[in-house]
Amino acid sequence: MIAAGLVQASAPDVAEVRSDAPSNPSVADSILYLDGVTVTFDGFRALNNLSLVVGRGELRTIIGPNGAGKTTMMDVITGKTKPDSGEVLFGSDIDLTQLDETAIANLGIGRKFQKPTVFEKLTASENLELAIKGKRSVWRTLFTALRSDQRDRITEVLDLIGLAARRKEVAGSLSHGQKQWLEIGMLLIQDQQILLLDEPVAGMTDRETRQTTDLILGLAGSRTLVVVEHDMEFVRNLGARVTVLHEGAAIAEGSVDHVQNHPRVIEVYLGR
Ligand code: ADP
């Protein structure tokens, strides 16, 4: 672990503190702490000395051009990719670089990939049933009776993700947006402390995007959310602290207004 002073030194250009701006979490109350993280693929640096501190209970959005390293950052946090160098901590002292994907998921770090990965032939409700019961074979799981508290929780989550009326329909017949919500539901039902959402509104209609905004805002606070997204209107509506990635490093961080007016961000990503 490096000293707090060094974190300041390596942190990206940070916004003037506005009274209404989300504040930068200190290392002490961080739930995710990345410092100096580098990942190379055949000599190419997908992450280049990346530092990122996310506070417990924080909602954070990550933006940046294609190839900036956003998905690789999630791969590193979830143990799918091991960094060449750098620190990746959960809480103040759990070194995620030493754990495999299953151990990291069991710590309470859940991830939604860019493409929905629900079981198309099972109903919305059955998908949640699988998620709540944990990893066993699909058929064994579906033949095990649900406890009443699990049943209640499934109903609660179906309501939250707007799928109560479609609970008995197979996931394959749901719209793209509804599949994304179902997958978020599968993370919620596992009571993960941190949810990493990779481009959750990609391919959604405007209406679905607005509903996803409401869903995420409703989830914020009781858990930590890290949301990677390109849709700037969506990012603005979330109103959270934004980190901009470019060529594997954080180049700016602060409120949406701050990063949208940041010369380097305009130059490499948002344009004029
Ligand atoms: P983003 O999600 O910001 O679009 P990625 O993290 O997917 O960016 O990719 C960052 C860079 O790393 C890209 O240039 C991509 O081609 C490269 N990359 C990602 N994963 C791999 C891999 N497994 N092997 C080789 N190159 C990769």
Ligand code: MG
């Ligand atoms: Mg990506």
